[in-house]
Amino acid sequence: MIRASLPRLESRLQALARFGGLPGGGVTRPAWSPPHEEARAWLLGEIRAAGLEAWVDAAGNIFGGAGTGRFDPGRAVVLTGSHIDSVPEGGILDGALGVLAGLECLETIQETSAPHRRPLALAAWSDEEGRYGSLFGSRAFCGLLDAARIPEMTAVDGERLVDAMARAGFDARRAGEARVPAGAVAAYVELHIEQGPRLEEAGIQIGVVEGIVGVRRARVVFTGQADHAGTTPMERRRDAFLAAAEWALKARELVVRRGSGRSVTNVGVVSVHPGVTNIVPGRAELVHEIREPDAAVLVRLARRVEGLARRVATRRGLEVEVRPMSATTPARCAPRVQAVIEDAAARLGLTRQRLYSAAGHDAQNLAAVTDAGMIFIPSAGGRSHRVDETSDREAIERGANVLLHSLLALAEQ
Ligand code: GLV
Ligand code: MN
Ligand code: MN
Numbered sequence: 455m456i457r458a459s460l461p462r463l464e465s466r467l468q469a470l471a472r473f474g475g476l477p478g479g480g481v482t483r484p485a486w487s488p489p490h491e492e493a494r495a496w497l498l499g500e501i502r503a504a505g506l507e508a509w510v511d512a513a514g515n516i517f518g519g520a521g522t523g524r525f526d527p528g529r530a531v532v533l534t535g536s537h538i539d540s541v542p543e544g545g546i547l548d549g550a551l552g553v554l555a556g557l558e559c560l561e562t563i564q565e566t567s568a569p570h571r572r573p574l575a576l577a578a579w580s581d582e583e584g585r586y587g588s589l590f591g592s593r594a595f596c597g598l599l600d601a602a603r604i605p606e607m608t609a610v611d612g613e614r615l616v617d618a619m620a621r622a623g624f625d626a627r628r629a630g631e632a633r634v635p636a637g638a639v640a641a642y643v644e645l646h647i648e649q650g651p652r653l654e655e656a657g658i659q660i661g662v663v664e665g666i667v668g669v670r671r672a673r674v675v676f677t678g679q680a681d682h683a684g685t686t687p688m689e690r691r692r693d694a695f696l697a698a699a700e701w702a703l704k705a706r707e708l709v710v711r712r713g714s715g716r717s718v719t720n721v722g723v724v725s726v727h728p729g730v731t732n733i734v735p736g737r738a739e740l741v742h743e744i745r746e747p748d749a750a751v752l753v754r755l756a757r758r759v760e761g762l763a764r765r766v767a768t769r770r771g772l773e774v775e776v777r778p779m780s781a782t783t784p785a786r787c788a789p790r791v792q793a794v795i796e797d798a799a800a801r802l803g804l805t806r807q808r809l810y811s812a813a814g815h816d817a818q819n820l821a822a823v824t825d826a827g828m829i830f831i832p833s834a835g836g837r838s839h840r841v842d843e844t845s846d847r848e849a850i851e852r853g854a855n856v857l858l859h860s861l862l863a864l865a866e867q
Contacts, residue, residue, distance in 0.1 A: 455801065456566045458854035460847065463558045466500060467850075470538065470554065471546040480841025481546055484609075485539040485581035485590070486514075486618035493538050494622075497553070497578055504561040506576075513594035513632035514624050518557065519575035520564055525638035532570075532864045533642045533824075534559065534857060535577030537816065539585070545843020547850075551831075552645045553578045555854040559861055570865035572640050579816045586615035588669065588780045592816035594632040596823045601630045610723050610741065634823060641864045642820040643791055645829045645857040647845050649813050651836025659852055660799040660806040661830030662792050666818040667716075667745045667811060668784035670756045674698070674763055678772040680728060680736030691734050692771050695726045698738035701766045701774075705759045709744060713755055717746040718812070747784050747810045785818035791827025791864070798859035804852055813838075829856050 473493035474483030483489045494516060501508040501518035508518050519531065536552025556576040563570065580591030587607045593599045604626050607615040619626040648654075653661050678692030702721045709719040723741035744759065746752040760776045767774035792808065799806040811828060820826040831853035834844045845853075 455859065456562060456568055458555070458558045458562050458851070458858050460851040460854070463554055463850065463854055464847065466554045466557070467546060467550060470496065470550050474540065476543065476841060478841060480543055480843070481540045482542045482544070483538070483540040484542065484585045485583065486622050490539055491622050497538060500557060501576070504557060505564055506560060511595070511632040512624070513591045513629040514580035514619065514622065515591040515595055515632060516578040517575055518560065519573060520560065521573070525634045527635050527637035529573055530638055530640035531573045531575040532861055533575050533577055533639050533820070534644060534861055535579060535816070536644050536646060537579045537582030539581055539583050541583050541839050543841055544839055545837070545841060547647045547843055547845060548649065548838055549582055551647060551850065551853070555645045555857050558854055559858040562858060563862065568862060570862055572865040574861055574865055582816055584780065585609050586618065588671070588782055589814060589816055589819055590629075591632070592819040594629045595634050596819040597633040598819055598822060599630055601627070604629060636823070639820070639824040641788070641791055641867070642817060642824050642826040643795065643829065643857065643860050643864065644815060644817045645831070645853050646815060647833045647838060647843070648830040648836075649833050649838030651833070652809055653807065653830060653832035654834065654836060656807060657805070658807040658832070659804040659849065660795075660856055662795045662799070662806055662808045663787050663811050663828035663830060664792065664808045665747050665787060665810045666785045666815055666828070667747045667813070668749055668752050668782050669743055669745045669814050670752060670781045671741060671743045671779040672756070673777045673779055674701070674740045674742050675775045675777070676701070676738045676767060676772050677774070678736055678770070679734070681734040683732045683734050686734060693734050694738035694772060695735040697766055697770045697772050697774070698724070698740055701763050702740065704762055704766065705742070708758055708762060709755055712758065714746060714748055714751045716810070716812070717744065717751060717755055719744045741779070745812065749784050752784065782814055782818060785821040785826070787817070787821065787827040788825030790867070791825050794863045795827055795829050795856060795860050798856045798863060801859065802852070802855055804856065829853055829860065
């Protein structure tokens with residue numbers, strides 16, 4: 455059996471980690487930022503240096519392949535990939551592993567002339583982390599983008615997607631042109647770190663992903679009354695921060711008690727206005743998300759959490775507005791792709807386990823247009839979205855080889 459080259463893959467992982475690299479380890483490489491643009495240019499160069507053709511679509515997705523050219527239903531490709539943008543103060547493997555292991559596989563297949571009936575291609579999807587819009591590039595590719603919303607897509611710091619993409623030389627309004635023709639992708643398989651503790655704790659080498667959670671994000675704005683923080687009697691205050699805090703704690707309880715047992719929630723962005731110590735906050739804005747693998751449970755929880763916000767606001771004499779920001783749907787991975795991954799892992803003598811993904815991934819969009827699946831490797835300590843995210847080199851090598859043999863098997867089907 456042919457094998458991927460771990461030294462070549464590791465050296466590319468280290469090279470990519472320099473873009474947006476932080477002094478203490480980890481990376482800050484948000485979509486369309488200068489380090490992300492440098493990383494995109496570097497990746498295009500690496501694809502070409504590997505002897506592959508490289509191209510970019512209207513959504514800023516990067517592709518590579520051997521004579522694959524544009525996507526053509528007459529020559530459906532087996533596609534692999536992930537993303538090279540990162541969260542702020544993120545790790546060097548989230549996304550980067552899937553892109554660079556994919557490149558390593560394509561290069562190995564080319565060097566060894568390994569037989570494959572279907573062409574193979576690599577994708578680095580833009581803005582997977584959703585600085586401007588969740589899973590943006592793969593959404594555009596899969597025809598799931600709501601073009602009317604593009605002009606209003608903004609980052610948490612207020613920067614508009616259209617401006618960020620314009621800086622990088624793209625017209626965001628044309629991102630819908632990235633839509634792939636029906637039937638042009640025969641299958642999609644993505645390698646990723648698990649980002650949680652399950653595989654490591656079970657002592658399992660390879661995760662075969664069965665399904666991926668959906669994520670619903672909303673901006674929740676409590677409006678009370680700004681007042682003097684010293685002179686206003688406590689019982690007269692309409693403190694927007696305290697309402698937000700009460701709601702956040704109760705929303706957590708609700709999701710834990712009334713969810714599926716797999717439901718999770720987070721408030722990752724909080725701001726109060728005017729934001730000084732001697733004024734009672736008149737407005738509090740939170741960005742809230744709920745994640746859950748079952749679509750019906752996810753919708754039910756989102757509705758209940760919104761109702762809870764209204765009750766808390768009313769009782770405290772405030773107003774609240776819940777503005778939906780994004781909603782991805784939970785996806786099932788294709789049984790055919792799961793079987794191929796499992797078989798490749800078995801042939802390599804690796805232990806494997808089926809599991810669902812608690813993080814969002816581009817594969818969930820690809821599942822709308824083709825048979826999609828994912829391979830997970832254990833994350834050390836279950837750590838991810840933090841600078842000390844890592845996986846053992848042996849785990850990386852195993853994952854790359856399972857990807858290699860899954861791609862070859864899918865290319866024969
Ligand atoms: C992607 O990393 C996510 O937030 O799940
Ligand atoms: Mn991530
Ligand atoms: Mn990721």
